[in-house]
C-alpha cells in the first residue's frame with residue numbers, strides 16, 4: 655500500500671546542539687536505509703519549510719505507524735498520513751481505446 659506522508663519538523667530551539675546534530679544524522683541514516691529497502695519511495699523537501707512530503711510503500715497501517723514511530727525525529731514531528739488508492743484514469747493503469 656502506498657501512503658502520502660507529510661512530516662513537519664519542530665526541534666525545540668533549546669535542545670543541546672550536539673544532541674540535535676546526532677538526531678538529524680541518525681534520522682538521515684534511517685531514511686537512507688528505508689529508501690534502500692524500497693519502503694521509503696520518495697522524499698521531497700517542502701519549499702520554505704522544515705517539512706517533507708514522502709511516499710511510503712508498506713503493507714499495513716500498523717506497519718507504517720511502526721516505521722514512523724521508529725524515526726529519531728518522531729518526537730519532534732507532526733505527521734499527516736494519506737493512504738493512496740489507484741486512480742482509474744492513471745495512464746500507467748488505464749485500459750481502453752487509445
Ligand SMILES: O=C(O)CC1=CCC(=O)O1
Nearest residue numbers: 663681682685704705706
Ligand atoms: O528534514 C526532514 O524533513 C526530516 C527528515 C526525514 C528524513 C531525513 O533525513 O530528515
